[in-house]
Amino acid sequence: MTAVPARIGDAIDEIDTPALIVDLDAFDRNVRKMADFARQHGVRLRPHAKTHKSPAIALKQIAHGAVGQCCQKVGEAEALVRGGVKDVLVSNQLVSEKKLRRLAALATDATIGLCFDAPEQVALASRVAKDFGVQIDGLVEIEVGMQRCGVEPGAAAVDLAKLIANSPGLRFRGLQAYHGTAQHLATHGDREQAIGGAADSVRKSVDALKLAGIPCEVVTGAGTGTYSIEGQSGLWNELQTGSYIFMDVDYARIGGRGGGRFNDFEHSLFVLATVMSVPNDERAIVDAGLKSMSFEKGPPWVHGRSDLECVGLSDEHGKLKLKSGKRPKLGEKVMLIPGHCDPTVNLHDWYVGVRRGRVEALWPITARGAAT
Amino acid sequence: MTAVPARIGDAIDEIDTPALIVDLDAFDRNVRKMADFARQHGVRLRPHAKTHKSPAIALKQIAHGAVGQCCQKVGEAEALVRGGVKDVLVSNQLVSEKKLRRLAALATDATIGLCFDAPEQVALASRVAKDFGVQIDGLVEIEVGMQRCGVEPGAAAVDLAKLIANSPGLRFRGLQAYHGTAQHLATHGDREQAIGGAADSVRKSVDALKLAGIPCEVVTGAGTGTYSIEGQSGLWNELQTGSYIFMDVDYARIGGRGGGRFNDFEHSLFVLATVMSVPNDERAIVDAGLKSMSFEKGPPWVHGRSDLECVGLSDEHGKLKLKSGKRPKLGEKVMLIPGHCDPTVNLHDWYVGVRRGRVEALWPITARGAAT
Numbered sequence: 151m152t153a154v155p156a157r158i159g160d161a162i163d164e165i166d167t168p169a170l171i172v173d174l175d176a177f178d179r180n181v182r183k184m185a186d187f188a189r190q191h192g193v194r195l196r197p198h199a200k201t202h203k204s205p206a207i208a209l210k211q212i213a214h215g216a217v218g219q220c221c222q223k224v225g226e227a228e229a230l231v232r233g234g235v236k237d238v239l240v241s242n243q244l245v246s247e248k249k250l251r252r253l254a255a256l257a258t259d260a261t262i263g264l265c266f267d268a269p270e271q272v273a274l275a276s277r278v279a280k281d282f283g284v285q286i287d288g289l290v291e292i293e294v295g296m297q298r299c300g301v302e303p304g305a306a307a308v309d310l311a312k313l314i315a316n317s318p319g320l321r322f323r324g325l326q327a328y329h330g331t332a333q334h335l336a337t338h339g340d341r342e343q344a345i346g347g348a349a350d351s352v353r354k355s356v357d358a359l360k361l362a363g364i365p366c367e368v369v370t371g372a373g374t375g376t377y378s379i380e381g382q383s384g385l386w387n388e389l390q391t392g393s394y395i396f397m398d399v400d401y402a403r404i405g406g407r408g409g410g411r412f413n414d415f416e417h418s419l420f421v422l423a424t425v426m427s428v429p430n431d432e433r434a435i436v437d438a439g440l441k442s443m444s445f446e447k448g449p450p451w452v453h454g455r456s457d458l459e460c461v462g463l464s465d466e467h468g469k470l471k472l473k474s475g476k477r478p479k480l481g482e483k484v485m486l487i488p489g490h491c492d493p494t495v496n497l498h499d500w501y502v503g504v505r506r507g508r509v510e511a512l513w514p515i516t517a518r519g520a521a522t
Numbered sequence: 523m524t525a526v527p528a529r530i531g532d533a534i535d536e537i538d539t540p541a542l543i544v545d546l547d548a549f550d551r552n553v554r555k556m557a558d559f560a561r562q563h564g565v566r567l568r569p570h571a572k573t574h575k576s577p578a579i580a581l582k583q584i585a586h587g588a589v590g591q592c593c594q595k596v597g598e599a600e601a602l603v604r605g606g607v608k609d610v611l612v613s614n615q616l617v618s619e620k621k622l623r624r625l626a627a628l629a630t631d632a633t634i635g636l637c638f639d640a641p642e643q644v645a646l647a648s649r650v651a652k653d654f655g656v657q658i659d660g661l662v663e664i665e666v667g668m669q670r671c672g673v674e675p676g677a678a679a680v681d682l683a684k685l686i687a688n689s690p691g692l693r694f695r696g697l698q699a700y701h702g703t704a705q706h707l708a709t710h711g712d713r714e715q716a717i718g719g720a721a722d723s724v725r726k727s728v729d730a731l732k733l734a735g736i737p738c739e740v741v742t743g744a745g746t747g748t749y750s751i752e753g754q755s756g757l758w759n760e761l762q763t764g765s766y767i768f769m770d771v772d773y774a775r776i777g778g779r780g781g782g783r784f785n786d787f788e789h790s791l792f793v794l795a796t797v798m799s800v801p802n803d804e805r806a807i808v809d810a811g812l813k814s815m816s817f818e819k820g821p822p823w824v825h826g827r828s829d830l831e832c833v834g835l836s837d838e839h840g841k842l843k844l845k846s847g848k849r850p851k852l853g854e855k856v857m858l859i860p861g862h863c864d865p866t867v868n869l870h871d872w873y874v875g876v877r878r879g880r881v882e883a884l885w886p887i888t889a890r891g892a893a894t
């Protein structure tokens with residue numbers, strides 16, 4: 151773990167750069183807004199910890215009413231349970247006995263769920279859970295349009311649910327129905343159409359389970375781009391949103407409900423960088439690049455500065471175009487809004503929480519790098 | 523730091539995934555080949571530690587004749603010096619007193635160099651070096667075509683060199699002349715042309731320094747894509763190559779000297795991943811995604827498997843197209859060649875070195891995340 155880039159009470163200018171900044175006012179509003187939405191629509195909120203990788207943030211979400219967390223990796227589940235989270239769903243498949251043992255070991259301290267899309271995964275998880283004397287909740291992941299993991303809706307889902315229900319150490323709880331590629335479709339209408347298709351798959355599977363006499367307590371899924379659609383569908387009863395706490399350029403680019411940009415949530419996550427070179431009137435170079443921000447969704451936006459545009463990143467440099475011809479000073483700080491928040495967070499060890507211009511929180515990103 | 527994903531002696535199938543694998547035979551050949559080139563052409567080799575971020579690898583390069591290391595960040599320099607490297611050049615500008623103090627503190631144990639492109643940087647470094655009672659070697663970075671940092675060649679370079687030479691605590695050593703954007707140009711001819719332009723800028727600056735009576739001992743630069751051009755130019759006398767030890771898809775895609783692909787070095791770096799879901803005859807999903815591999819240069823190649831093609835990554839999933847219609851088994855391992863090696867390395871805490879199918883080395887990536 152790298153050194154803490156600030157001390158509590160520091161002014162923004164005193165923070166060592168690059169640093170991952172959280173605007174605590176905006177963050178708090180985002181946390182509350184999603185919690186309120188879930189409460190108002192009678193659905194459970196299980197925020198995705200793959201976004202934040204931090205028990206400190208998980209506990210805040212839970213304090214606002216979230217039922218627990220979901221995550222993608224056993225290493226993330228370990229960080230969450232050790233950090234005090236009592237209900238964790240691994241929204242992913244496991245095929246390794248080593249990983250399943252680590253997960254089973256957590257089930258003595260917390261409610262643990264896991265997704266399945268093949269009988270071999272069920273057999274292995276059942277054997278390990280039995281061996282550890284624990285119970286793991288099993289969800290059948292169904293393919294709802296993103297063509298990644300998941301069994302076909304309907305009969306195949308019922309077959310796997312039956313297998314889970316009949317496997318010692320496992321308990322069938324419901325369906326994992328997440329449509330990842332729907333999240334960033336350009337318009338709200340496009341997203342409604344995609345989730346409409348996913349809803350057909352969910353309905354088909356729920357009906358088939360009912361016919362087979364298998365109780366399906368949970369239908370879980372949704373992301374920040376589509377939460378309001380699943381949340382009002384009457385089909386999903388649990389939301390797995392992650393990015394809403396931070397927002398990023400990739401979400402700010404899509405269309406909102408009434409036209410215009412998607413602005414249900416505020417940008418609260420920034421990479422603070424320092425101008426280290428100003429070679430001429432056309433460009434300035436800052437000390438944050440590919441190793442401080444994920445770049446596969448394009449360059450970051452420069453927060454609150456219409457005179458600066460980020461036009462490229464190399465490993466440890468960001469190139470800013472000077473749009474007004476006015477040169478920033480060497481040492482000047484800029485706040486960059488990352489293209490994609492989740493992999494950006496995974497590059498840092500610390501959140502530096504800022505309120506009214508001062509550092510108020512230092513949260514370790516405990517599950518940074520926890521990919522196994 | 524995350525847990526070690528393997529033990530010495532493990533077979534490849536026993537390594538926990540995702541893991542960053544080094545094929546030690548290929549790695550050793552790459553290290554030797556660049557060292558031999560430098561020796562044969564009478565230039566110094568100062569490999570770039572921003573690629574590997576590991577003193578263990580730095581010491582191997584030095585054992586093969588490298589004069590030291592260069593790096594981009596003070597945090598990397600700290601890891602190198604603490605790991606036993608005696609000569610480190612920060613090939614970058616610093617404008618923060620805090621960072622300069624950390625760098626000056628290293629200069630009691632090692633020869634430390636730093637690049638400059640503005641008088642304010644020189645004044646600050648001089649004050650801190652004096653304060654610490656140390657000497658820092660100063661290089662003037664000149665703009666040679668990539669339009670990032672650097673002063674204009676010629677008179678401006680001389681002015682800054684004079685300032686460094688006259689600043690207590692600093693010693694003018696020479697020129698930093700690195701053309702980053704030339705490295706991945708499509709053909710060797712394109713790269714020759716770009717480095718030809720850079721050579722004009724170097725020559726102009728070297729001549730102007732000579733005329734001003736300022737000794738210019740070092741002209742340093744070059745990367746893996748152009749090392750043979752600078753190395754045979756008679757102008758550069760130090761090479762800063764980094765990626766050659768690992769290679770990646772981005773380098774494998776460019777053209778080589780005699781036509782065909784650039785194959786001066788071998789792929790030695792891989793992300794080992796496990797097949798976790800095979801929903802149908804068209805695709806398989808592995809457990810490594812954006813958080814295990816940098817994606818801004820596109821998808822990884824699947825090593826040694828013409829039947830599999832990686833067509834996409836999400837946070838923790840890689841999607842493989844099954845080109846033969848034959849399904850891989852759940853739990854099967856695949857080796858992925860990353861699109862871009864440097865930011866991929868920065869996602870991991872451990873190199874798992876493999877030879878003859880067994881784990882032979884576990885090297886910590888000590889400067890992982892060292893961005894300040």
